[in-house]
Amino acid sequence: MRSKVVLVRHKNIFDSRGRLKRPSVTEALDAGLKALTGDRDSRDSLRSLFDASGAVALKSNCLSGRMLSTAPELAFSLAEELHVIGIKKSNVIIWERTERELASAGYSLNPKGGDFRVLATDSRGAGYSRSLFVSGKVGSLLSRIMTGIADFAINMPILKDHNLAGLSGGMKNYYGAIHNPNKFHDNNCDPYVADVNALPDIKNKNRLTVCDCTRVQYHGGPGYKPHWCEKFGGLLLSKDPVALDRIAYNILEQLRRKNGLGSLKEERREPKYIFTAGDDEHKLGSCSIEDIDFVEVGLS
Amino acid sequence: MSRIDRREFLRYGALGASSLALSSFPFGGKILDFCPRAYALELTGDLSTEEARYYKKLEESVVGCELCPRSCKVADRERGYCGVRENREGEYFTLVYSRPCSLNVDPIEKKPFFHFLPGTTAFSMATAGCNVNCKFCQNWDISQVRPEQTRNYYLPPKELVDLAVRYKAPTIAYTYSEPIIFYEYMYDTAKLGHTKGVRSVMISGGYIKEKPLVDLVRHLDAVKIDLKAFTEKYYKEVCHGELKPILECLVTLKREGIWTEIVYLVVPTLNDRKNEIEAMCAWILDNLGPDVPVHFTRFHPMYLLKNLPSTPVKTLEMARRTALEKGLNFVYIGNVPGHEGENTYCPECGKVLIKRTGFSILSNDVVSGKCKHCGKMIPGVWS
Numbered sequence: 230m231r232s233k234v235v236l237v238r239h240k241n242i243f244d245s246r247g248r249l250k251r252p253s254v255t256e257a258l259d260a261g262l263k264a265l266t267g268d269r270d271s272r273d274s275l276r277s278l279f280d281a282s283g284a285v286a287l288k289s290n291c292l293s294g295r296m297l298s299t300a301p302e303l304a305f306s307l308a309e310e311l312h313v314i315g316i317k318k319s320n321v322i323i324w325e326r327t328e329r330e331l332a333s334a335g336y337s338l339n340p341k342g343g344d345f346r347v348l349a350t351d352s353r354g355a356g357y358s359r360s361l362f363v364s365g366k367v368g369s370l371l372s373r374i375m376t377g378i379a380d381f382a383i384n385m386p387i388l389k390d391h392n393l394a395g396l397s398g399g400m401k402n403y404y405g406a407i408h409n410p411n412k413f414h415d416n417n418c419d420p421y422v423a424d425v426n427a428l429p430d431i432k433n434k435n436r437l438t439v440c441d442c443t444r445v446q447y448h449g450g451p452g453y454k455p456h457w458c459e460k461f462g463g464l465l466l467s468k469d470p471v472a473l474d475r476i477a478y479n480i481l482e483q484l485r486r487k488n489g490l491g492s493l494k495e496e497r498r499e500p501k502y503i504f505t506a507g508d509d510e511h512k513l514g515s516c517s518i519e520d521i522d523f524v525e526v527g528l529s
Numbered sequence: 530m531s532r533i534d535r536r537e538f539l540r541y542g543a544l545g546a547s548s549l550a551l552s553s554f555p556f557g558g559k560i561l562d563f564c565p566r567a568y569a570l571e572l573t574g575d576l577s578t579e580e581a582r583y584y585k586k587l588e589e590s591v592v593g594c595e596l597c598p599r600s601c602k603v604a605d606r607e608r609g610y611c612g613v614r615e616n617r618e619g620e621y622f623t624l625v626y627s628r629p630c631s632l633n634v635d636p637i638e639k640k641p642f643f644h645f646l647p648g649t650t651a652f653s654m655a656t657a658g659c660n661v662n663c664k665f666c667q668n669w670d671i672s673q674v675r676p677e678q679t680r681n682y683y684l685p686p687k688e689l690v691d692l693a694v695r696y697k698a699p700t701i702a703y704t705y706s707e708p709i710i711f712y713e714y715m716y717d718t719a720k721l722g723h724t725k726g727v728r729s730v731m732i733s734g735g736y737i738k739e740k741p742l743v744d745l746v747r748h749l750d751a752v753k754i755d756l757k758a759f760t761e762k763y764y765k766e767v768c769h770g771e772l773k774p775i776l777e778c779l780v781t782l783k784r785e786g787i788w789t790e791i792v793y794l795v796v797p798t799l800n801d802r803k804n805e806i807e808a809m810c811a812w813i814l815d816n817l818g819p820d821v822p823v824h825f826t827r828f829h830p831m832y833l834l835k836n837l838p839s840t841p842v843k844t845l846e847m848a849r850r851t852a853l854e855k856g857l858n859f860v861y862i863g864n865v866p867g868h869e870g871e872n873t874y875c876p877e878c879g880k881v882l883i884k885r886t887g888f889s890i891l892s893n894d895v896v897s898g899k900c901k902h903c904g905k906m907i908p909g910v911w912s
């Protein structure tokens with residue numbers, strides 16, 4: 230089966246001070262969702278993916294502070310859309326590994342609900358599973374946000390270079406759901422990223438990836454390095470986590486080339502895990518460009 | 530913050546001491562009941578900010594850790610493999626200095642040390658973290674987690690030494706997880722302990738670089754090394770580690786003259802072949818000599834190796850026999866309470882020198898470091 234990946238780029242997504250404009254972010258998100266599912270209304274796109282009675286966990290990536298994390302403007306735009314299709318606000322959970330990381334990226338914590346919930350695995354009442362989950366070479370405790378709270382998940386990574394993995398995009402973001410990510414960085418995180426994403430609570434619950442490419446760091450990651458960060462003004466969307474990372478890999482390489490850097494392969498940091506995730510053992514999605522319909526949408 | 534205050538610590542400590550026969554001390558990784566869900570929030574921000582030793586600053590805020598052979602290159606905001614060392618804007622920090630998660634008063638035989646102050650206790654401690662990931666780890670709930678995920682206490686070296694003195698433990702044992710990853714804490718405590726007459730022993734997998742090891746052993750009194758197998762394949766596939774650096778570590782320990790014992794956990798089908806054990810014993814004989822005690826201990830299904838049975842006692846007996854035939858003088862069987870392989874025998878006259886069952890000493894005929902029966906010097910630390 231073919232997979233679809235949508236790239237929306239919005240020329241007018243930053244204001245004059247370099248901050249994201251929320252209406253433009255929402256506009257880009259809507260356009261991306263419609264292009265992804267073929268619906269005329271982005272709410273129909275979301276209805277086709279999520280049951281309104283369920284809880285949806287939005288996994289952000291907030292490791293690198295305000296300038297290189299999943300933008301709150303994007304996370305809350307998506308949260309609003311989910312609410313509009315009938316999901317209770319307290320059933321929309323924006324989350325990360327630690328409260329400290331969320332706060333550093335500009336999120337106000339709201340672990341209890343009443344509004345959209347913003348919480349971390351280290352929030353009181355969350356934590357990790359008590360039993361181990363094993364997949365391939367990975368054995369880990371999983372965030373209870375994924376095992377016990379969420380019925381569905383949306384992965385909301387950012388796109389950046391990673392000194393060990395090569396690329397940190399969608400699948401790598403779920404390292405933030407396990408208790409021992411530091412154990413799985415050898416061999417450019419291969420096959421560990423694929424194994425983590427094959428854990429049933431991730432594989433079966435994750436319905437959508439919305440990758441924040443408003444800023445893309447093409448070198449020097451995972452920490453924020455402004456001189457290697459480009460205002461890309463984009464969002465990547467896909468239902469197929471492998472296909473999304475495959476396209477993200479191309480984008481990262483293009484940016485590296487444009488800026489005079491060698492390829493990840495030349496730097497011996499090729500994100501091999503993307504191809505492992507698409508292999509016959511993992512079958513998590515399409516890793517071959519030939520099997521991916523890549524749709525670009527331009528907004529201004 | 531979950532830091533236990535001193536009064537509470539001593540109150541619980543007193544309970545622990547009164548129930549010493551059960552080896553219980555009601556806090557610590559095992560005893561405190563590992564529960565990341567309950568503790569994760571309380572502990573955020575309460576990690577140590579002690580600068581790590583043995584690292585170098587590389588380009589673009591990356592640091593290169595030089596403590597263990599894994600040689601992690603760690604980018605800003607990331608941690609090394611062990612999960613307890615973090616790069617913050619190009620400086621490297623240990624997060625577990627003075628932050629033990631497990632404390633206990635154990636018999637020294639539990640480490641196991643059979644030739645080091647038999648019948649005494651060791652004030653035993655660990656922090657979260659480990660630099661390998663053995664599929665059979667019996668303490669994975671502290672070794673394979675980050676320090677945010679354990680309940681940690683604030684216990685600087687001086688207070689740790691004071692506690693050992695208070696509990697009349699002649700020795701502090703750095704144990705349970707992997708002490709190498711809390712190197713700075715162990716080093717400072719061991720050094721301070723010597724000024725107060727408290728000895729220090731390290732129970733380790735031996736995955737450490739030579740320079741930090743040599744610097745450390747000046748302040749240690751004994752080391753127990755888990756030699757997990759004698760093939761690189763096993764180390765790679767079962768432990769996510771390497772064999773060669775462990776052998777180098779053992780040779781360094783021998784050269785530095787520190788008392789060393791070896792444990793070999795015999796895992797059915799994975800490292801229990803006679804020829805592998807023979808090869809290991811030959812290597813020990815050639816490189817360390819015949820007097821290093823070797824403990825063949827029994828595996829029980831655990832962590833990521835639940836699909837294998839416990840080691841048959843006859844396999845352990847085969848391993849012991851093999852080692853004795855190869856010429857090693859002190860070979861033990863562990864985790865089989867009451868087995869004759871728990872006893873120390875004089876290599877000269879063959880008489881039982883130390884009779885043990887489990888962690889208890891039933892009789893001890895080593896007098897002034899010699900066999901009471903024939904006068905043969907018995908290697909070890911006896912007083």
Ligand code: SF4
Pocket residue numbers: 594595596597598599600601608609610611612614659660709710
């Ligand atoms: S001590 Fe930890 S950070 Fe340092 S090299 Fe070893 S595993 Fe890596």
